[in-house]
Amino acid sequence: MAEENKVTLYGMWASPFVKRVVFALKLKGIPYEYVEEDLRNKSSLLLKLNPVLQQVPVLVHGRKPIAESLVILEYIDEIWKTGPQLLPQDPYKRSQARFWAGLMQHIFESLATVLETSGEAQEKAIKEVSERVKPLEERLKGYYPDGFPRSFDLKDVGLLEVVIFSHLGAYEAQEEVLGFKVIDPKNTPLVFSCIEL
Structure with a gap:
């Protein structure tokens, strides 16, 4: 090359x-x-x-x-124009994808806090993780108004799915280490479908 x-x-x-x-x-x-x-x-x-x-x-x-x-x-x-386009062409949709991808940083920080704490502080961090995933799920409903669970075609994967998958794709291992359920498919089916690519 x-x-x-x-x-x-x-x-x-x-x-x-x-x-x-x-x-x-x-x-x-x-x-x-x-x-x-x-x-x-x-x-x-x-x-x-x-x-x-x-x-x-x-x-x-x-x-x-x-x-x-x-x-x-x-x-x-x-x-590189090969493969899926990660960001939408529409400036507003692009700005929204950037915003929600940035939100994943806060979820990741909350997950890290769970590992670094114990007792009451850890319980608070666990609650933060759950609270931060909820608005992400609501936002995904706007992205995918046709319903869920969303079935992804790898040709249509965008920035938000890439970010969610990279942070939560190992949710089973995270749940085993952290000792609590990070992603609940019943409460957050769209987030769950992003990590089940």
Whole structure:
């Protein structure tokens, strides 16, 4: 592959933010090289590619580094027209997809808080996770007014599904580790259908 078209992803296997990018690259059929980073001992190359945040993911396309997962997803969508379009053409719908994808960050932070706490603080964090998933489910009803459970065609997967899947796709393992039900298919069938791709 010519150096100007080479795609390299610097990541860490357990990061849902890296998984977003991996999923999008695969959906779009983009060949790439993957470089695993040790976040406890960051490589000098990672620090050079992302000197401000010094974290993964970083996508390098033709020697140009792009950091931050949502920014990378938009870049992928703008550069490669193969596979599904991740963001809608309509500016309002695009803004809504960005907003709700950003909400997933708060859900992820609440999940992390569950792991880091115990007792009353943990119970509060569990409640936060449930409360933050509810408006996402309501928003998805607006996205998919034809009803649910939604059956996804991989040709129609967009930014929001990629983000939901990357954060909650391992819900069974999360539930086992966390000790509570993260996703309830009865209460949040659309969110559940996003992770059952």
